[in-house]
Amino acid sequence: MAKLVATIEPREVCCPSVLASPLDSTQAADLARGFTALADPVRLRVLSILNAAPDGEVCVCEFVGQLGKSQPTISHHLKILSAAGLVAGDRRGKWVWYSLNRERLADLQAALQPSG
Template sequence: MSKQKLVVLGQDEDGCCPTLLTAPMDEGQAADLAKVFKALGDPVRLRLLSMIASREDGEICVCDLTPAFDLSQPTVSHHLKLLKQAGLIDSERRGTWVYYRLLPATTDRLAAVLTRPDSAPRASGPR
């Protein structure tokens, strides 16, 4: 297992996750969130995350990911490393293969930060 610390996005001391519409982010929260969005900002990494997240058994072997791209294995591994550093996925080595799985806590917190609270006024759209 990785010894990297998982950053809990947008979480205050009480464990509550404010949304963009309920409280302004401080500089640290914005920097942490930007790292995750940067990791998701590449089409290859977004596709990799989608392939990992959509697996019924919750994990996928790197040997099944690499053939889906017209990229070298080291390049695919680099993209996976960036997703892992962003706290979006985790991995486990089994023999010669590495298996990847989604870390739903991170994607759930991302969704919570971006979700409009029910009590927030709705924009009426373009005029």
């Protein structure tokens, strides 16, 4: 991943740096997609709930209860987070358990690394 703050040498992560300059259009678009997934308060709260879950998994009904949004709205946000690679769902019986992809989150964080 590209980094926003430039480090001349790419790291082991996949994303371009926000600071690599000039960030080319493709890298910028990829990074922007990642940050777009983070650019909503409901989705940020979903991530925070997942992060704090003792067993690392939370089912959809739990989000609906805690976030005060309709079930379709929660499902919509989970789909966006899933498409961004930030969460993953696992169906077990009637429930779907979502977990946090910490590596993907770390990639986005790395893109904001102060320029080296």
